[in-house]
Amino acid sequence: MALDSKIPSGPIQEKWEKHKFDLKLVNPANKRKYRIIVVGTGLAGASAAASLGELGYKVEAFCYQDSARRAHSIAAQGGINAAKNYQNDGDSVYRLFYDTVKGGDFRAREANVYRLAEVSGAIIDQCVAQGVPFAREYGGLLANRSFGGAQVSRTFYARGQTGQQLLLGAYSALMRQVAAGQVKMHARTEMLDLVVVDGYARGIVTRDLITGKIETHLADAVVLGTGGYSNVYFLSTNASNCNVTATWRAYRRGAYFANPCFTQIHPTCIPVHGDKQFKLTLMSESLRNDGRVWVPKQKGDKRPVGQIPEGERDYYLERKYPSFGNLVPRDVASRAAKQVCDEGRGVGSTGLAVYLDFADAIARDGEAVIREKYGNLFDMYENITGENPYKQPMRIFPAVHYTMGGLWVDYNLMSNLAGLFVIGEANFSDHGANRLGASALMQGLADGYFVLPYTLSAYLAGQEKVEIGADHPEVLKTAAEVRERNAKLLALKGKRTVLEIHRELGLLMWNDCGMARNEKGLNHAKARIPELRDEFWKNAIVPGSGEEFNQALEYAGRVADYLEFAELLVDDALHRKESCGGHFREESQTGEHEAKRDDDNFSYAAAWEFAGVGKPATLHKEELEFEYVKPSQRSYK
Amino acid sequence: MTLTLKIWRQKGPDAPGRFVTYEAGDVSPDMSFLEMLDMLNQDLIKKGEEPVAFENDCREGICGACSVMINGQAHGSKRGITACQLHMRLFNNGDTVTIEPWRAKAFPVIKDLVVDRSALDRVMQAGGFVSVRTGAVPDANAVPVPKENADKAMDAAACIGCGACVAACKNASAMLFLGAKVSQYALLPQGHPERTRRVLAMVEAADKEGFGNCTNTSECEAACPKEISVTHIARLNRELLRAALRA
Numbered sequence: 001m002a003l004d005s006k007i008p009s010g011p012i013q014e015k016w017e018k019h020k021f022d023l024k025l026v027n028p029a030n031k032r033k034y035r036i037i038v039v040g041t042g043l044a045g046a047s048a049a050a051s052l053g054e055l056g057y058k059v060e061a062f063c064y065q066d067s068a069r070r071a072h073s074i075a076a077q078g079g080i081n082a083a084k085n086y087q088n089d090g091d092s093v094y095r096l097f098y099d100t101v102k103g104g105d106f107r108a109r110e111a112n113v114y115r116l117a118e119v120s121g122a123i124i125d126q127c128v129a130q131g132v133p134f135a136r137e138y139g140g141l142l143a144n145r146s147f148g149g150a151q152v153s154r155t156f157y158a159r160g161q162t163g164q165q166l167l168l169g170a171y172s173a174l175m176r177q178v179a180a181g182q183v184k185m186h187a188r189t190e191m192l193d194l195v196v197v198d199g200y201a202r203g204i205v206t207r208d209l210i211t212g213k214i215e216t217h218l219a220d221a222v223v224l225g226t227g228g229y230s231n232v233y234f235l236s237t238n239a240s241n242c243n244v245t246a247t248w249r250a251y252r253r254g255a256y257f258a259n260p261c262f263t264q265i266h267p268t269c270i271p272v273h274g275d276k277q278f279k280l281t282l283m284s285e286s287l288r289n290d291g292r293v294w295v296p297k298q299k300g301d302k303r304p305v306g307q308i309p310e311g312e313r314d315y316y317l318e319r320k321y322p323s324f325g326n327l328v329p330r331d332v333a334s335r336a337a338k339q340v341c342d343e344g345r346g347v348g349s350t351g352l353a354v355y356l357d358f359a360d361a362i363a364r365d366g367e368a369v370i371r372e373k374y375g376n377l378f379d380m381y382e383n384i385t386g387e388n389p390y391k392q393p394m395r396i397f398p399a400v401h402y403t404m405g406g407l408w409v410d411y412n413l414m415s416n417l418a419g420l421f422v423i424g425e426a427n428f429s430d431h432g433a434n435r436l437g438a439s440a441l442m443q444g445l446a447d448g449y450f451v452l453p454y455t456l457s458a459y460l461a462g463q464e465k466v467e468i469g470a471d472h473p474e475v476l477k478t479a480a481e482v483r484e485r486n487a488k489l490l491a492l493k494g495k496r497t498v499l500e501i502h503r504e505l506g507l508l509m510w511n512d513c514g515m516a517r518n519e520k521g522l523n524h525a526k527a528r529i530p531e532l533r534d535e536f537w538k539n540a541i542v543p544g545s546g547e548e549f550n551q552a553l554e555y556a557g558r559v560a561d562y563l564e565f566a567e568l569l570v571d572d573a574l575h576r577k578e579s580c581g582g583h584f585r586e587e588s589q590t591g592e593h594e595a596k597r598d599d600d601n602f603s604y605a606a607a608w609e610f611a612g613v614g615k616p617a618t619l620h621k622e623e624l625e626f627e628y629v630k631p632s633q634r635s636y637k
Numbered sequence: 638m639t640l641t642l643k644i645w646r647q648k649g650p651d652a653p654g655r656f657v658t659y660e661a662g663d664v665s666p667d668m669s670f671l672e673m674l675d676m677l678n679q680d681l682i683k684k685g686e687e688p689v690a691f692e693n694d695c696r697e698g699i700c701g702a703c704s705v706m707i708n709g710q711a712h713g714s715k716r717g718i719t720a721c722q723l724h725m726r727l728f729n730n731g732d733t734v735t736i737e738p739w740r741a742k743a744f745p746v747i748k749d750l751v752v753d754r755s756a757l758d759r760v761m762q763a764g765g766f767v768s769v770r771t772g773a774v775p776d777a778n779a780v781p782v783p784k785e786n787a788d789k790a791m792d793a794a795a796c797i798g799c800g801a802c803v804a805a806c807k808n809a810s811a812m813l814f815l816g817a818k819v820s821q822y823a824l825l826p827q828g829h830p831e832r833t834r835r836v837l838a839m840v841e842a843a844d845k846e847g848f849g850n851c852t853n854t855s856e857c858e859a860a861c862p863k864e865i866s867v868t869h870i871a872r873l874n875r876e877l878l879r880a881a882l883r884a
């Protein structure tokens with residue numbers, strides 16, 4: 001199938017306005033006849049479900065947490081970008097667009113990115129109207145700060161809890177629609193498959209996580225806002241239940257998965273402490289506004305911080321990238337940290353850490369100012385490590401954090417399967433090969449509040465309404481397959497726990513397909529993943545039964561999907577022989593060890609089509625055209 | 638270190654529950670409390686026993702999922718943190734640790750340490766929002782908000798909806814949760830048009846869910862992982878009085 005991105009014609013500044021006008025509308029009286037399923041209640045899903053409910057559609061919303069308010073978006077700390085130019089520092093829609101295309105290392109779709117920048121301002125207006133308590137200045141107006149990869153202050157924030165406050169805003173709008181009877185909320189309900197009839201997404205199969213009941217829900221369109229797949233690496237900054245199941249199941253039913261190898265490693269996380277660890281904790285990127293990153297100049301220098309004189313410290317980001325300094329984008333900062341640790345200059349007991357030092361900022365602004373800005377992050381750090389970052393520098397190390405890849409969608413956020421829409425981190429669209437800080441929250445809310453409600457309406461208006469019965473053979477077959485698979489999982493009474501196998505998969509992925517990748521390592525992972533998958537299906541232990549609250553069964557299903565998905569991720573990384581953004585192929589670097597893109601051969605989004613487990617997926621390419629921001633070697637010097 | 642764990646085990650909502658004693662060996666001080674439970678569960682699974690059900694997601698103290706009483710205290714003894722943020726360096730070799738679910742009429746047990754907190758969502762549905770539609774709102778800077786009010790609203794908005802305040806209260810009252818929500822909106826101009834209706838509806842919904850009354854013992858504040866202050870309950874009461882005068 002040819003990939004049609006459906007980018008509207010005309011100048012980029014006018015595409016979205018014109019497209020909105022061209023989109024068909026659903027008559028208000030007809031809206032209530034349509035049923036829409038929204039899976040996920042993170043920023044993307046909650047904002048979409050609330051907005052669609054307000055428009056008059058019958059919405060069914062799903063999440064696996066006990067409450068919509070607990071979606072993973074809640075954990076975002078740092079902030080959300082918007083081109084408001086409230087600081088009068090030269091920001092504009094065009095600059096945000098430009099920074100994001102460049103930040104994504106020219107692997108994003110220009111038209112989408114422009115639209116994202118265009119609607120960014122309305123997001124802030126919306127959130128303020130909902131009562132989101134953004135940080136303010138003494139004059140009562142909104143405050144901003146700067147964030148990695150940008151030279152203007154365009155990031156809005158709510159202490160270190162921006163994600164929670166934005167999500168509570170969207171959640172409150174959602175609760176309002178639940179009360180109004182427009183949205184039916186199914187919490188503690190996990191989507192385990194997608195129902196596709198004649199190429200159209202028609203519903204989902206779910207498991208009630210309390211009773212274990214397998215149920216089918218049918219609708220006129222299905223929206224996935226199910227987040228990212230960082231936990232394929234086992235250790236990541238994502239919430240422990242984040243998983244790839246919803247998008248992976250859709251992929252198995254025919255939706256294309258794009259750029260799975262584009263994963264983001266965040267430079268400022270608390271280093272791994274032991275082999276029993278389950279997840280890593282992010283220290284917000286905003287800390288790089290005031291913290292200075294350094295390691296000793298000397299290899300193997302194990303002296304305590306206080307005994308390393310200023311002259312023997314290497315502030316390597318400031319040295320290598322004088323114009324961006326500590327604020328270089330995440331992929332650049334992460335690789336630089338890896339490099340100094342590889343050189344034997346890492347600090348801490350494992351040598352896998354660098355310092356993030358606030359001594360200068362505290363001397364300059366005073367401890368009170370630093371506490372006001374970052375107090376909760378410093379407390380969190382102290383809780384976890386037992387060390388006081390006001391007194392000694394933090395130790396940080398990169399960790400997997402965000403996934404730019406996801407289901408392929410066109411300009412209307414619809415996948416290649418008709419009626420299947422994908423929003424937020426779950427789709428692949430706007431960030432290219434690397435995401436800039438504070439732009440995931442922006443994208444999730446842009447998709448849910450300001451893009452999907454229009455494009456989904458147009459899709460419905462353009463279709464003949466088809467009623468699929470619960471007894472349709474395809475519906476029955478999909479539900480039966482879900483039951484079968486659960487039974488297979490529950491029959492596993494081997495010797496290894498699912499967690500052990502997941503941890504092994506994660507370590508393999510981190511070593512062979514992590515911050516730096518090469519053909520040898522990738523081939524090693526490619527050979528090893530099917531073996532691990534076999535081992536899982538022979539030797540894992542899944543306790544309990546299916547007709548009850550059974551967290552072990554939930555987890556086993558998710559890991560089983562990761563064991564299939566990991567292979568696609570590695571295949572994608574193998575095929576993309578260039579370096580770009582977060583995807584660093586050691587074979588493709590400049591003399592200064594910076595990522596070297598290969599625009600002649602790889603200026604496309606790779607969209608993969610399922611061909612069977614263990615069989616090579618079919619590659620479809622969406623060629624990317626850059627009319628406005630001319631591809632150049634990304635430089636932050 | 639080695640710890641003795643007394644954990645509440647309960648098959649389902651209607652099944653009787655009881656404490657079961659386990660030994661957790663090889664606990665490192667750098668582990669988080671939940672990693673210690675993960676380790677126990679790995680052992681149980683290998684022995685062919687059922688792992689302990691407990692709720693968690695972010696493990697960063699922000700989603701409010703983790704909800705356990707540790708030695709009789711919601712989220713454990715250290716103030717201002719959630720159970721997932723608690724680290725084992727606060728315990729000593731040989732300690733006995735009792736672990737129970739939240740106990741409140743409005744939070745029925747689902748299994749082991751997992752309770753049903755959907756009552757809090759229903760309280761929110763009664764009025765925990767500003768009635769604005771998507772789009773067609775004024776520019777974000779059109780209405781300035783004094784920093785002091787914005788900061789206070791943020792203090793209140795920090796509530797993660799964990800329910801520890803309810804679990805810690807002898808009346809199983811949700812007043813701290815309600816106070817936080819009502820205060821956030823009362824402190825911001827955006828919340829004003831619906832002020833009267835909101836406070837009445839939310840308090841009524843909480844009563845209906847079976848949350849108890851507040852008798853000012855402030856156990857909630859001590860248990861709250863976000864250190865939400867009881868002054869928000871005082872503001873809630875003022876809002877109630879104001880609403881009663883207008884209604």
Ligand SMILES: Cc1cc2nc3c(=O)[nH]c(=O)nc-3n(C[C@H](O)[C@H](O)[C@H](O)COP(=O)(O)OP(=O)(O)OC[C@H]3O[C@@H](n4cnc5c(N)ncnc54)[C@H](O)[C@@H]3O)c2cc1C
Nearest residue numbers: 040041042043044064073078079191227424425438440441
């Ligand atoms: C620690 C941390 C800090 C971050 N900080 C920032 C920041 O400062 N700024 C920024 O812009 N971005 C930040 N990010 C990234 C950002 O938070 C996420 O990318 C974004 O919130 C994702 O939102 P989402 O709505 O797409 O998905 P999520 O919030 O992940 O929501 C997924 C939803 O889908 C549901 N779901 C998933 N699968 C299923 C299924 N099978 N069945 C039913 N329901 C399902 C879940 O229950 C959940 O409701 C951060 C990320 C992390 C990990």
Ligand code: SF4
Nearest residue numbers: 796797799800802861
């Ligand atoms: S007020 Fe505190 S204890 Fe109560 S739900 Fe909110 S965060 Fe939890």
Ligand code: FES
Nearest residue numbers: 694696701703721
């Ligand atoms: S797991 Fe999210 S607050 Fe503890």
